[in-house]
Amino acid sequence: SEITFSLHGVTNETYENMMQKGDFDKFLNVLKLISKVKEKHELKLRINYTFNEDNFEELSSFYEVFDEVDIDILQIRPIVKIGNTEYNNFSLEKVIPVYDEVQKGLLAESQKRGVTLLSHKPKKLKNRVSLDSVIKKYVYCYISPTSLFRKDFKWGDETYNQYARRRGIPGRILKDALKSKKTILNYADDKLNYDIN
Template identity: 35%
Template sequence: MCYFSKSRKAQPKTFSKVELELLAKNLFGNALQVMVGCGAEPTIHPDFIYLVELAKRHNVPHVGIVTNGQLLSKNDLLTLSSAGLNELTLSVHATQKETYENFMVGAKWEKLIGLLENIKILRDDGKIAFSIRMNFTANPDNIQELEQFFDVFGDYPINTLQVRPIMEIGGAYFKPFSCESISLYNSVIESLFTTCKKHGITLLANTQNPSSQQKSNPVIAQTYKYVSPQVVVDNNFRWQTETYRQFLKRTGWHKAMLKSIFSIRLSNSSTDLAERYGGQYDVL
């Protein structure tokens, strides 16, 4: 599972192959980036690789997949690279087997390590070109394990380490940072910065607001858009019969966006999933 949940119900509806093609046709022309799997595990869908192909066919500059990696085979890695994948993001959330399997319900530590070994072999052989990002969702119960990140994963070809403080997004697990654990978080991030720099790895981390209670920002809200079988971008977007450009024109988006830029007022905590995933990170 992509986020901490012991009893999360599976979504009953998924996009068909025809619907994916329609999404790509009407939406991807405006996309600078497509991230597959934010909020759900993409590899359980039979056409997840086809979606990468569609995005590249529509000239999306950056296409990534966010996954726990449990179902990815060596052949999948090769096919994804051939399809044009730019980045593979692996959710780990732990550096010890017991903690990993506790948070990543149903996942096996050995499969994660096996996947990383396959990535290393294929990268060393020059058979895959996409970059690797490790996503570590930090919380008070795993923050100390982050200190051992490079002891466990240091031999693998990681390009980016992303540390995201846990957010309340509906899973069974949510334990916010206390003043004491925030202090530890900041200390760990400072140490990681030095080690990442030594390894030539980009560190993305929230250093100003580890509690992750970010304010809603209208500019960010209009930049990051979430697509699911339940809602495609916006309830008012007729994605099956109009393009995203037509939607923007019909709803007066450009005028509203300019107004937002020149009169930004940050509201209370954001509830939009895409906005929250696309929130503040410092590049260290």
């Protein structure tokens, strides 16, 4: 009983630029209609906002724009490179200096409105590396209509377990797990844990 929407911009211009063929006014209207439905039916509305250098500071005006929308959960998360996307700026250099201020403002307003905010602490955002990296590269499988996570995976003929055995992945995971913490932390990773507020 939860409806989740992805959002990539608080302004009309940014939203329609990031969401190809998106119509900001229609999107906002749908959210308002869902808010009316929530008055009569038990339903949660969640917004997942993926931020990048081009849309992060807009979050400061999030609740001004979505004032008439009854949101239960707001999740803000950094952009992650998965699959082929038109947008290709994955840097957060411009976000990090202002992240703390924007996140604190969102948190205060979310608490006032009874909205659960899922976000990262600034320290975690600056250090986008974790011990989960050691296994992520083996088990993360991105699939879309145009791409498959590994070109040598025979999806019609084998299961992932069969593929993993054929490629020796269990042994490679064990080998990596026995490496030093310093070596493991050198793996790049975009997986961050959320703080629930």
